[in-house]
Amino acid sequence: MTDKNNNTRPLLGVTLGDCNGVGPEILAKALARLSPQVCCSLLVFGSLPALEAMRIYAPDMPALYEVDSLDALPSDKEGVPVYNAGCSPSLNPGTLAADAGGCAAAWIETAAIAALEGRIQGMITCPVNKEGMLLSGCPYAGHTPMLASLTGARECHMSLFSERMRIVHITAHLSLSDAVKAVTKERVLRAVEAGAAALRRIGFAAPRIAVAGLNPHAGEAGAFGNEEATAIAPAIAAACEGGVSCVGPFSPDTVFQRMYAGEFDMVIAMYHDQGHIPFKLIARDEGVHVTLGLPFIRTSPDHGTAYDIAGKGVARANSMIAAIELAAQWTRRIPNTVEK
Numbered sequence: 001m002t003d004k005n006n007n008t009r010p011l012l013g014v015t016l017g018d019c020n021g022v023g024p025e026i027l028a029k030a031l032a033r034l035s036p037q038v039c040c041s042l043l044v045f046g047s048l049p050a051l052e053a054m055r056i057y058a059p060d061m062p063a064l065y066e067v068d069s070l071d072a073l074p075s076d077k078e079g080v081p082v083y084n085a086g087c088s089p090s091l092n093p094g095t096l097a098a099d100a101g102g103c104a105a106a107w108i109e110t111a112a113i114a115a116l117e118g119r120i121q122g123m124i125t126c127p128v129n130k131e132g133m134l135l136s137g138c139p140y141a142g143h144t145p146m147l148a149s150l151t152g153a154r155e156c157h158m159s160l161f162s163e164r165m166r167i168v169h170i171t172a173h174l175s176l177s178d179a180v181k182a183v184t185k186e187r188v189l190r191a192v193e194a195g196a197a198a199l200r201r202i203g204f205a206a207p208r209i210a211v212a213g214l215n216p217h218a219g220e221a222g223a224f225g226n227e228e229a230t231a232i233a234p235a236i237a238a239a240c241e242g243g244v245s246c247v248g249p250f251s252p253d254t255v256f257q258r259m260y261a262g263e264f265d266m267v268i269a270m271y272h273d274q275g276h277i278p279f280k281l282i283a284r285d286e287g288v289h290v291t292l293g294l295p296f297i298r299t300s301p302d303h304g305t306a307y308d309i310a311g312k313g314v315a316r317a318n319s320m321i322a323a324i325e326l327a328a329q330w331t332r333r334i335p336n337t338v339e340k
Contacts, residue, residue: 018127086106122297130142156291170270189239209247212250
């Protein structure tokens, strides 16, 4: 597919997620609002009826049409193609249902295989409900473990991106006690390297990365813990030796504000909530979840299925739009305009 300047436009897959959550609504609204500068084409893996039902809240959504196979996608047809991968879930907005969880898993798997085969250049995923996926018999509680298994990825890093905040976590969904045990030099170093590579991919020529400490005041020279000295500082030194501009460890209660103020391009967080709390406080409506470590780009809005508001027309599409735009930028390697 080509854009108006005859440049090849990446084809990105969008999985509809749990169709009883806000996924259909935020995708419909995103399709209605997307700027032509996004420079990508979209293929929806999901239920056309579920998406079409949301036109009442997004009357400007482009026309939708169903495709029966990924082997012969029309190149000249107007509108957005939808591939249901043999799934026809019941539609009950706001309801946890095994069939919706099973379809969400099937759409993820189908899109991931399409990405591995080169049929699409990246994935944007609408929210899923982990309980719904497990109820369906799917062995994976969410996108990340499923995608890691399907692709054979050695290690994936949960990361959060917005215009002024970018955070990579060394671990994802672990108990706090297990997350503390996981703070090792090797994990921290791999997260720094993955973060630096991601920033270069979207146009940061010389990424400036800061690393958060694990303990209050970054350990206060050993007064509140020694992980900073035994694991985090050695990882920072190794990253610098490898050519990455990396500093820290800094006190967790200040380093994220320093990034927001422009001092750093990214912060490496030691555990899930350390990174998520400041990010969701500042950038909840514009944040994008990115999975680093996969063989293709995968982004998603930084929120869940929100059953309590599903199908009511009040869900905001900002994060969904940002996820599509970032995936398009990443795939096309469009330079970032952030000033250094």
